[in-house]
Amino acid sequence: MPLKREQGWYKDAIIYQIHVRSFYDSNGDGIGDFNGLAQKLDYVQELGANAIWLMPFFPSPLRDDGYDIAGYKSVHPNYGTLEDFKTFLSSAHDRGIRVIIEMVANHTSDEHPWFRESRSSQDNPKRDWYVWSDTDTKYAGTRIIFVDTEKSNWAWDPISKSYYWHRFFSHQPDLNYDNPAVREEMWNVMKFWLDLGIDGFRLDAVPYLIEREGTSCENLPETHEVIRELRKKIDEQFPGAMLLAEANQWPADLRPYFGNGDEFHMAFHFPLMPRMFMGLRLEDRKPITEILQQTPEIPAACQWCLFLRNHDELTLEMVTDVERDYMYDIYAKDKTMRLNLGIRRRLAPLLDNDRRRIELMNGMLMSLPGTPIIYYGDEIGMGDNIYLGDRNGVRTPMQWSGGWNGGFSAADPESLYSPPILNPVYGCQAVNVLSQKRTAHSLLSWMKHIIGIRRSSSVFGSGSIEFLYPANHRVLAYVRQLAKETVLVVNNLSSAAQAVELDLRRYKGNILIEMFGRNIFPRIGDLPYLLTMGPYQFYWFRLRRI
Amino acid sequence: MSGLVGHIRGDSNPRWEVELAEETLLTDDFLRQLINVGEVDILIGLSTHNNAKTIEPVIRAVQSGILKCFPRDRAVIINADGGSQDGTPELVIGASIDDVRSLSKVYALRTLHSISTQYARSPDLGTALRTILAAADLLRAKACVVVSPDSTTIQPDQLQLLVRPVYNDNFDLVLPIYRRQKFEGVLMRNLLYPMTRAIYGYRVLEPYASEFAISGRLATDFLTSESWNNDWGRIGPEICLTIAAITGKYRVCQSYLGTKAQPHRSATDLVAAMRRTAGALFSSMDSSFPLWSTITGSQPVPILGSPTELALEPVRVNRKRLLEMFAAGVSQLEPVFESILSASTLSELQKIAKLEVGEFDYPADVWARTVFEFAASYHKSVISRDHIVQALVPLYRGRTLTFLLENRDRSEEDIEKSVESLCDEFERLKPYLLEGWADRK
Numbered sequence: 008m009p010l011k012r013e014q015g016w017y018k019d020a021i022i023y024q025i026h027v028r029s030f031y032d033s034n035g036d037g038i039g040d041f042n043g044l045a046q047k048l049d050y051v052q053e054l055g056a057n058a059i060w061l062m063p064f065f066p067s068p069l070r071d072d073g074y075d076i077a078g079y080k081s082v083h084p085n086y087g088t089l090e091d092f093k094t095f096l097s098s099a100h101d102r103g104i105r106v107i108i109e110m111v112a113n114h115t116s117d118e119h120p121w122f123r124e125s126r127s128s129q130d131n132p133k134r135d136w137y138v139w140s141d142t143d144t145k146y147a148g149t150r151i152i153f154v155d156t157e158k159s160n161w162a163w164d165p166i167s168k169s170y171y172w173h174r175f176f177s178h179q180p181d182l183n184y185d186n187p188a189v190r191e192e193m194w195n196v197m198k199f200w201l202d203l204g205i206d207g208f209r210l211d212a213v214p215y216l217i218e219r220e221g222t223s224c225e226n227l228p229e230t231h232e233v234i235r236e237l238r239k240k241i242d243e244q245f246p247g248a249m250l251l252a253e254a255n256q257w258p259a260d261l262r263p264y265f266g267n268g269d270e271f272h273m274a275f276h277f278p279l280m281p282r283m284f285m286g287l288r289l290e291d292r293k294p295i296t297e298i299l300q301q302t303p304e305i306p307a308a309c310q311w312c313l314f315l316r317n318h319d320e321l322t323l324e325m326v327t328d329v330e331r332d333y334m335y336d337i338y339a340k341d342k343t344m345r346l347n348l349g350i351r352r353r354l355a356p357l358l359d360n361d362r363r364r365i366e367l368m369n370g371m372l373m374s375l376p377g378t379p380i381i382y383y384g385d386e387i388g389m390g391d392n393i394y395l396g397d398r399n400g401v402r403t404p405m406q407w408s409g410g411w412n413g414g415f416s417a418a419d420p421e422s423l424y425s426p427p428i429l430n431p432v433y434g435c436q437a438v439n440v441l442s443q444k445r446t447a448h449s450l451l452s453w454m455k456h457i458i459g460i461r462r463s464s465s466v467f468g469s470g471s472i473e474f475l476y477p478a479n480h481r482v483l484a485y486v487r488q489l490a491k492e493t494v495l496v497v498n499n500l501s502s503a504a505q506a507v508e509l510d511l512r513r514y515k516g517n518i519l520i521e522m523f524g525r526n527i528f529p530r531i532g533d534l535p536y537l538l539t540m541g542p543y544q545f546y547w548f549r550l551r552r553i
Numbered sequence: 554m555s556g557l558v559g560h561i562r563g564d565s566n567p568r569w570e571v572e573l574a575e576e577t578l579l580t581d582d583f584l585r586q587l588i589n590v591g592e593v594d595i596l597i598g599l600s601t602h603n604n605a606k607t608i609e610p611v612i613r614a615v616q617s618g619i620l621k622c623f624p625r626d627r628a629v630i631i632n633a634d635g636g637s638q639d640g641t642p643e644l645v646i647g648a649s650i651d652d653v654r655s656l657s658k659v660y661a662l663r664t665l666h667s668i669s670t671q672y673a674r675s676p677d678l679g680t681a682l683r684t685i686l687a688a689a690d691l692l693r694a695k696a697c698v699v700v701s702p703d704s705t706t707i708q709p710d711q712l713q714l715l716v717r718p719v720y721n722d723n724f725d726l727v728l729p730i731y732r733r734q735k736f737e738g739v740l741m742r743n744l745l746y747p748m749t750r751a752i753y754g755y756r757v758l759e760p761y762a763s764e765f766a767i768s769g770r771l772a773t774d775f776l777t778s779e780s781w782n783n784d785w786g787r788i789g790p791e792i793c794l795t796i797a798a799i800t801g802k803y804r805v806c807q808s809y810l811g812t813k814a815q816p817h818r819s820a821t822d823l824v825a826a827m828r829r830t831a832g833a834l835f836s837s838m839d840s841s842f843p844l845w846s847t848i849t850g851s852q853p854v855p856i857l858g859s860p861t862e863l864a865l866e867p868v869r870v871n872r873k874r875l876l877e878m879f880a881a882g883v884s885q886l887e888p889v890f891e892s893i894l895s896a897s898t899l900s901e902l903q904k905i906a907k908l909e910v911g912e913f914d915y916p917a918d919v920w921a922r923t924v925f926e927f928a929a930s931y932h933k934s935v936i937s938r939d940h941i942v943q944a945l946v947p948l949y950r951g952r953t954l955t956f957l958l959e960n961r962d963r964s965e966e967d968i969e970k971s972v973e974s975l976c977d978e979f980e981r982l983k984p985y986l987l988e989g990w991a992d993r994k
Contacts, residue, residue: 289625289664290591329624329660478589480664506588 010100012206013245017273018310019468020105020222021458022380023056024317026072027064027086028424030383030405032416034365037423039404039415041082041091045098048405050440054386054451055458058105060209060251062318068118068178072318072402074109074211075116075179079196085424090173096204105206107251110194113212114179122180126167132547136189137180138172139164140219146172149224155347157289174215174224182549183231184216194240201241210234210271213264214254226260234270249273249313255324258302266305276302281334283315283371284357285326288337288363290501292483294330299375310468311377315368316385319398320349321357343393353401355388360432362388363543366453367498370545373461373486374496385403386454387443390433395425403428406442411464460522460547466492475509482507482540486514493550495519499540508535556865578680578687583670587691590666594626595619595716596694598685601632602676604702611707612648612667617699618712620650620661627690627782632669635676641702647853650679678829679787682794689772696720699791701763706812714808715766718857728762728854729793731813732861735960735968736802736870738813739953741906742972745792745830748924751979751986753799753839754848758807760795761830767794771803779840789833796837799854800844809858824946828974832942835931846987851980872910875954879915880906882947889944891931895989898922905951915955917978922985923948 031043041064051059063073064086082092099106115122124133143161151157153176161170162177171180182189197208216227234250241248252264252274264271274513279302279464282294321338323331331348338357341348349355355474358364365388372379384405392400407414411436413427420427428434443449461467470489477484481501487494493514499505511517511531519528528548538546579587597615601608601673612630619628650665672684682699689697696719698712707946718724731738741759749760767775771794780786798805839843850951881888883906890899901919908914924945931941 285662289663291627293664294662327660329662333625333662480589480666481591481593501591503592503593508585528907 010103010206015308016247017058017249017251017378019462019465020058020378020460021056022058022060022107022312023051023054023376023383024060024062024314024380025051025383026062026318026402029402029415031407032404032418036085037416038085038308038419039424040085041087041095045091045095046349048095048098048102051099051104052335052379053101053453053455055462056381057103057462058107058206059099060107061109063109063111068116070116070178071176072398073319075118075176075406076111077118078120080397081201085101093203100204105476106204107207107209107249108200108205109211110193110197110208111211112182113215114173114175114181115336117178117180121182124397125180126164126171129169133166135186136183138169138183140170140172143170146220146222148216148222149174149218153347155231160482161388172218180214181218190236191235194237195345197237197241198244200507201245201248205248207251207272209251209253211253211270212262213252214256226254226256226263231263231266231270234264235266238266239269240436244394251275254324257325258277258298262303265305265309268308272308273310273312273378276313277322279375280313280314280325281321281326282329284321284338284367284481285334287358287368289333290481292480292498292500295371295483296476299474305379312380313372313375313377314380315372316352316354316357316381316382316401317380318402320351322347322349326350333518341393342501346398349464351391351393351398351400353389353391354382355433355438356386356390359392360388361543362450365450366457367500367543369454369457370547371483371498373457374467374494374547375485376470376487378468381454386451387440388433388438388450390428390430390438392426392428395545399403399425400435404532406435406439408439409436413439414441456523463522464492464549465489466494470494475511477507477509479505479507481505489511493517494522495548495550496545497523497538497540497548498545499543502542504542506542507538507540509538511536514550517550517552520551522547522549571733575697578684579691580670583668583684583688586666586668586670587688590629590668590692592627593692594695595623595628596685596692596697597628597630597712598682598689598697599630599632599645599702600635600676600678600681600685600699601637601641601702601983603637603639603773604639605637605641605644607703607705608641608644609648611700611702611704612645614707615710615712616648616650616665617709619665621709622713623716624660628662629664629688630667631685631688632666632667633681634669634671635681636671636674642671645669677787679781679790682790683776683781686776686847687773690776694769694772696766698766699764704764704813707764708811711764711810714768714810714858715764718806718808719766719768722806723768723804724806725768726743726795726798726805727766727857727919728757728759728805728807729764729810729813730758730856730860731810733746733813735963736957740826740949740955742831742955743920743952743975744924744949745834746972747921747976747979748831748834748928749792749795750851750976751921751983752834752845752848752849753796753841753853754845755799755805756851756853756976757795757799757805759791759853760834761792762795763791764810765791765794767798768803771798773777776800780837781837783834785833789829789836792830792833793837796834796841798954800841806813806855806857809856809860812862824943827946827949828942829943831927835928835938835942839932840930842990846990849980849983851976870957872954875950876910876913879947879951879954882944882950886947888943889936889940891939892935893944894923894926897994898926901953901993902948907917910954910958913951913954913958917975918982920952920955921975921982924979924985925982926988926989929992932990946987 018469028039030039031047032039033043066078067073067075083088095124098316121133121136124131125137164171173180214225216233217222217227241405249272255277261274264274278298282298286295342351403425404415413450443451466487466489473486475484483498485496514531518530633644646669672680696716698715715727718727745761750756786793883902905915927945
């Protein structure tokens with residue numbers, strides 16, 4: 008039974024990001040599938056997530072892990088059938104879990120029938136569905152995104168003897184959104200899935216939909232027109248469905264994607280994520296407060312999406328050169344860990360498997376303004392395999408138990424879509440769901456706890472934020488407020504114990520109630536409020552006037 | 554706390570005594586600020602007193618230097634103020650790093666703290682430096698750089714030239730070498746350098762430096778030094794630090810910092826400068842006699858970097874006035890000089906004092922003997938030690954006149970040769986000093 012699409016549901020969501028292929032294999036073929044995912048929905052529910060974001064599961068040659076789509080209205084046979092998807096969707100909704108799917112709108116696979124037709128001749132009716140040129144010199148001001156693999160945004164097509172435009176891999180030709188037929192067909196694709204009951208789309212590579220000479224071909228006004236057109240149709244026909252923008256841009260460039268509340272409902276806050284890692288390692292709140300100061304206000308109905316890690320590299324596009332060099336030196340000394348302008352590692356290895364740092368980062372993820380996304384496996388501290396190509400090292404099988412293939416699949420280990428993590432630190436025998444479920448102090452148990460606290464109050468999802476600037480720069484403190492509810496968050500970014508004095512005079516008379524243990528702290532008076540904090544410790548206090 | 558210090562002074566562990574005394578050096582407010590700063594890599598210390606006219610560009614240069622050269626390092630600017638009435642501390646605290654960022658187009662990864670503490674109501678260089686070193690010790694700074702608050706020619710890169718040798722090459726003390734207009738730095742070139750070199754056997758060109766860098770190790774060790782317990786350690790701590798470093802077998806080097814403009818000094822400033830420098834130097838010789846008395850000759854101290862082109866206008870000097878002050882001093886202070894100088898040296902000075910400007914000459918050997926006799930008299934306290942140091946001032950003016958006359962038409966290189974020749978004279982005459990030192994009269 009579909010969940011009612013309430014307006015603004017995404018603001019209080021905890022999103023769990025899953026790749027079907029990696030989660031659970033129900034038929035023993037070595038590849039995760041929808042039936043397997045449906046079987047594991049209880050786990051997602053117990054974790055406390057109330058939304059799932061699925062990475063692409065459509066027919067695809069899988070040269071870019073499904074982001075090269077060869078058919079938009081069906082399911083890749085590796086993962087099951089459309090009926091399996093419907094069953095999964097229904098099961099998720101039965102548990103109150105919403106489902107967000109990928110809409111890779113910017114490009115298709117070069118094996119998509121549209122592109123095959125388009126390249127077949129210059130007179131083909133679908134010729135204008137893609138961006139063709141006789142030369143490779145147009146749009147010269149456009150940067151190359153996959154700098155490690157691509158030399159140009161144009162690729163030569165020997166069949167139709169001309170160049171086609173691609174912002175990502177050369178096997179991913181960009182669709183031509185100047186063509187109304189393309190826009191209409193993409194809406195039909197979205198409508199297809201919305202009719203099935205999905206709750207929202209993550210729109211991949213949004214800034215690149217339109218190209219114009221003399222520009223960077225990013226964030227163009229015409230791109231916003233396309234988005235407004237889609238949003239209008241959604242609001243009219245599927246109210247409550249959500250659009251999430253993947254636009255790796257600076258906050259000021261991202262702001263227009265919310266429009267006047269008539270474009271995206273949510274957008275990833277890409278620049279914040281690397282700065283959280285930076286602030287932690289520098290033991291200085293500056294990178295975090297600075298980027299949030301630069302983050303403009305967004306319409307009331309809109310929301311930022313926050314994440315620590317995802318299926319891609321830890322992107323360093325939205326940082327300065329000084330910051331990028333620092334991040335590489337600190338988090339990716341081994342050059343194998345680097346990919347494009349980023350670092351292809353999971354959360355736990357990035358943080359040296361330091362439980363205190365993992366908790367602190369998740370604490371900030373859950374308490375800063377926005378909707379948090381947890382990447383599958385990070386809730387148990389899974390590791391990565393930097394020796395697998397591209398970003399596959401962070402897309403290894405979910406580790407359910409210490410047994411055969413980590414409980415992921417009954418197949419022969421050699422037939423798995425990817426080798427599981429085997430090392431003694433992060434391997435399935437050391438890190439798995441089953442053992443962590445049995446331990447009250449495991450990372451998984453702790454994650455359930457913090458998610459529960461986060462979901463206990465709308466202040467985190469919808470409240471305002473005001474930063475306090477204590478003289479101790481290693482402490483990041485802010486007040487979240489929604490109506491009469493006020494929460495004080497204090498994070499010690501340092502590896503050493505710290506004393507911090509907070510100016511809380513405007514909350515004089517309130518007592519502090521620590522939200523994890525529900526202990527009472529002294530009443531706020533006229534003097535600076537002194538807290539002593541252990542290494543990487545953080546507090547969430549509910550303020551109450553009693 | 555002072556009562557506690559007094560009580561513990563009888564304890565057999567002197568280290569405790571010093572540590573507790575240090576605690577009283579830092580006010581609660583300053584300590585609170587240090588807690589907020591936390592551990593740092595670089596501490597930049599300033600000792601100010603009514604420096605409002607010059608402090609802002611100095612702070613900006615320091616901030617630029619940190620952002621440009623040490624963006625990843627934890628740094629703090631600490632101002633020890635001796636009771637400024639012109640708003641100097643407020644200017645230090647209020648200097649925004651954002652201004653520097655937009656001007657220099659540099660990016661700061663970290664928070665850069667600027668804090669200020671008033672250690673006393675009147676300036677006391679020793680307490681100021683001690684406050685800075687105590688902060689460096691508490692914050693576990695890897696390098697502590699002291700910058701002059703009236704250094705109008707300071708450049709952001711100078712910070713790097715001072716800090717890198719500590720960071721990269723494990724030097725404990727990095728002293729500056731400046732490119733000066735040829736008639737500046739006369740006290741350094743005619744007295745402090747030759748004397749320090751002859752006594753301690755190291756060729757330190759700027760033994761009394763207002764800008765230098767020290768390692769955390771030396772900062773901590775010097776903090777517990779005995780120097781703070783005597784007057785000269787408090788008045789001339791910089792030269793005491795240099796001497797402590799070279800005699801303590803720390804790794805010392807010199808770094809070219811570029812051009813240095815001398816702030817305008819009045820005649821009374823020279824007496825104070827002589828107290829801070831020569832006075833402290835003479836004082837240091839008392840306790841370190843067993844060490845320096847065995848040293849002959851001198852060895853070079855590593856020099857890093859390369860000299861820059863001189864960009865300063867030459868200064869004008871009133872030679873006639875110098876001669877008058879020298880002659881008047883020799884005449885008026887004759888009774889004092891009779892206690893300090895040998896009869897032969899005094900006689901020579903009296904002859905020199907009768908010369909006209911055109912033929913004036915205070916030769917290197919006479920000057921070296923004069924200084925050595927002052928040092929020996931200081932050691933023996935033939936009269937008040939402060940009077941001895943003050944009495945050296947008019948004679949120094951005579952030597953200055955000779956320096957100006959000799960070098961009027963010489964190139965920079967030739968002047969350096971002349972200074973080296975003077976140093977050789979000091980080294981050659983060191984046995985004369987030892988004789989005078991041992992003489993019971």
